[in-house]
Amino acid sequence: MGDRERNKKRLLELLQATGTGNGYCADCGAADPDWASYKLGVFICLHCSGVHRNFPDVSKVKSVRLDFWDDSMVEFMTHNGNLNMKAKFEARVPPFYYVPQASDCLVLKEQWIRAKYERQEFLADEKAVSLQGDREVFLWKRGRDNAQFLRRRFVLLAREGLLKYYTKEEGKTPKAVINIKDLNATFQTEKIGHPHGLQITYRKDGRTRNLFVYHDSGKLVPLITRNYLKQGFMEKTGPKDAFEQGQVLLGSNEQGYEVCEDLPKGVRGNRWKAGLTVITPERKFVFTCPSEKEQREWLESLRDVLSSPLSPLYLLNASAESGLR
Numbered sequence: 001m002g003d004r005e006r007n008k009k010r011l012l013e014l015l016q017a018t019g020t021g022n023g024y025c026a027d028c029g030a031a032d033p034d035w036a037s038y039k040l041g042v043f044i045c046l047h048c049s050g051v052h053r054n055f056p057d058v059s060k061v062k063s064v065r066l067d068f069w070d071d072s073m074v075e076f077m078t079h080n081g082n083l084n085m086k087a088k089f090e091a092r093v094p095p096f097y098y099v100p101q102a103s104d105c106l107v108l109k110e111q112w113i114r115a116k117y118e119r120q121e122f123l124a125d126e127k128a129v130s131l132q133g134d135r136e137v138f139l140w141k142r143g144r145d146n147a148q149f150l151r152r153r154f155v156l157l158a159r160e161g162l163l164k165y166y167t168k169e170e171g172k173t174p175k176a177v178i179n180i181k182d183l184n185a186t187f188q189t190e191k192i193g194h195p196h197g198l199q200i201t202y203r204k205d206g207r208t209r210n211l212f213v214y215h216d217s218g219k220l221v222p223l224i225t226r227n228y229l230k231q232g233f234m235e236k237t238g239p240k241d242a243f244e245q246g247q248v249l250l251g252s253n254e255q256g257y258e259v260c261e262d263l264p265k266g267v268r269g270n271r272w273k274a275g276l277t278v279i280t281p282e283r284k285f286v287f288t289c290p291s292e293k294e295q296r297e298w299l300e301s302l303r304d305v306l307s308s309p310l311s312p313l314y315l316l317n318a319s320a321e322s323g324l325r
């Protein structure tokens, strides 16, 4: 067996080796990665390898199956690997930082990969550039009553875990002070109509508020916590009432929250047949879904949320834009 064949075999074994983390992309978690950075010592998926190619000073990629690997490269991969490098490059990922998954868009993955390897923001090493200290950024924020976007100053106080925003550029009094732990931010390119659109959701005075923002260049403050488990369109049936802002707060089963997979007798959707009922201690919410597939997905997501006993209040964000009235 020649070098080429032998080394490829060793690499393929390395991908399967237990306790290495090599079976999943080091950056997005996609299963069975078949590319690798032989400069960083990680196995990655095809998509993430495309991002790595953009900074050759930091990373160099090869296909496990198609490219030639020499002995020293294989040695290097053996000694490093995904778990070891995760310990190094992800030593200090802030708790509110959103780590993308395989299904996320490339923009999100690229931000993560660049922060991790190129700017090395999460090394344990103190001298690394990091999120310590304050960050100031100007974002375009959608006005409350119209679709106009206004330039607003946002300041992230990393140590205090606060995000503030100001309506006046030099203003001293923030319009809002948001605790990072009460905040959820997700990329919303379609809703906001901008490739770097972001929806920031937070709780204030017992109510849920949304900020819709975007950044010109996409260098958004990486304050993303988690994506919504499921997002889509459902139609709410029943009387028009105190269904404030189209949102339903979800607790856990133990608190008397439940979801069942059909509609109460006598209730049917205007347009859609498939539906579900969310039961909260106060009342029932009836939703219809465009298809049975959607219905199943919603049921799954909702049951997941409701069955986690210590979860914070999750938000079923059936926002006004989804046409729920």
Ligand code: ZN
Residues within 6 Å of the ligand: 025, 026, 027, 028, 029, 030, 044, 045, 046, 047, 048, 049
């Ligand atoms: Zn990946």
